[in-house]
Amino acid sequence: MSIRLAVFDIAGxxxxxxxxxxxxxxxxxxxxxxxxxxxxxxxxxGVKKIMAVRMxxxxxxxxxxxxxxxxxxxxxxNEMVDYYEYDPSVKQFTDTEDVFLQLKEMGVRITLxxxxxxxxxxxxxxxFQWKEKNLVDDYIASDEVxxxxxxxxxxxxxxxxxxxxxxxxxxxxxxTFVDIEEGRNAGCxxxxxxxxxxxxxxxxxxxxxxHIISSxxxxxxxxx
Numbered sequence: 001m002s003i004r005l006a007v008f009d010i011a012g013x014x015x016x017x018x019x020x021x022x023x024x025x026x027x028x029x030x031x032x033x034x035x036x037x038x039x040x041x042x043x044x045x046g047v048k049k050i051m052a053v054r055m056x057x058x059x060x061x062x063x064x065x066x067x068x069x070x071x072x073x074x075x076x077x078n079e080m081v082d083y084y085e086y087d088p089s090v091k092q093f094t095d096t097e098d099v100f101l102q103l104k105e106m107g108v109r110i111t112l113x114x115x116x117x118x119x120x121x122x123x124x125x126x127x128f129q130w131k132e133k134n135l136v137d138d139y140i141a142s143d144e145v146x147x148x149x150x151x152x153x154x155x156x157x158x159x160x161x162x163x164x165x166x167x168x169x170x171x172x173x174x175x176t177f178v179d180i181e182e183g184r185n186a187g188c189x190x191x192x193x194x195x196x197x198x199x200x201x202x203x204x205x206x207x208x209x210x211h212i213i214s215s216x217x218x219x220x221x222x223x224x
Contacts, residue, residue, distance in 0.1 A: 003189065003223050005164050006103055007155050009046065009174035010114040010124055012197020014096045014216070020083055021029030021045060022198070024051070027074035031191045032068070034060060045198040046115045046176030048148025049076060077117060084123045092128055093196060095217040100135040109162050110170075112139035113154040115178070138162070155188070173219065175199050180207040188221060 011017040013075035022041040024104045029036045036056065044052035053072045084090055100110050114121050130136035140157055142148030159170060171190040172183030175197025183191035193209040194216060195201050204212055211222055 002169070003106075003108055003171050004169040005109045005111060005162055005171070006157060007111050007113055007158055007170060007172045007183075007188075009176070009179050009197075010112055010116065010121065012045070013173060013179075013194055014092060014112065015124060015128075016091045016093055016192050017197055018089070020087075021080070024076050024079040024083065025049075028053075028072045029081060031055065031075050032072050032118055034062065036060070042198065046149055046174065046178040048115050048142035049073060049117065050143070051148060052115070053135075070104035077119060080116065080120050081123050084120060084127055090127065093216060095215055097130075097133075097135055099216040099219055100130075103223065104135070106220070106223060108129070108223070109164075110135060111138045111158045111162070112159065114139075115148055117141055118142040149178040150185055152182060152186035155182060155186040159186075171223070173216070175204075177204065177207045180204065180209045183209070192219065192222065 008014050011021050018101045022038050026036055026038055026042045044056060053069050070073040104110055122137055125131060125136060125139060138158055138161055140154045145153035145157060147153055155170065155172065167190040169185035170188045171192060172179065172188045173192045173194060175194050175198050180191055180193055190211065191209045192211045192213060193199065193204040193213065195214050200211055213219065
């Protein structure tokens with residue numbers, strides 16, 4: 001059975017992330033009076049960010065309110081939107097668009113999902129004009145479903161929109177352990193971990209993806 005749908009993560013997978021997400025996450029906490037390190041942010045990469053804020057506060061053992069969570073999340077979102085819209089250092093990986101094109105030529109529908117809220121996903125997709133170039137067919141953000149990763153809801157929604165009901169026709173690609181768990185929970189035929197983002201090969205191996213690659217350029221070979 002051939003693959004009809006590819007679901008790519010964004011930051012660290014298709015778009016280069018030189019620590020911008022972790023920095024913004026930490027900065028939002030520091031701005032609101034919570035001292036955390038970059039290392040502290042690592043387990044929350046790829047997670048729905050409003051939930052990641054709550055999880056971090058719970059780990060810190062601090063008393064907090066829903067307003068505290070919303071304030072930290074808003075500061076994170078504002079910094080990320082500003083970064084992805086205006087910062088000249090924002091780049092996609094050199095092979096991202098080539099791989100999108102190769103897969104489309106193989107009859108694969110190209111989609112994106114992310115732990116970011118939709119406003120950030122929109123900013124990134126618009127920055128690279130992926131929809132205008134007809135390179136990305138669809139995308140979804142974590143605030144468009146009840147539960148983000150590792151739940152399968154984002155993948156399932158993308159499948160429904162594409163008219164695909166068999167997860168054995170789906171490949172999930174991402175750089176974090178929650179990407180792997182998401183793909184497994186959705187029942188994807190292939191779950192490909194890429195080492196270009198926050199997860200090292202050794203870290204990603206622990207979660208048993210079907211493949212581990214060092215760049216997206218290795219992806220078409222898997223499908224062939």
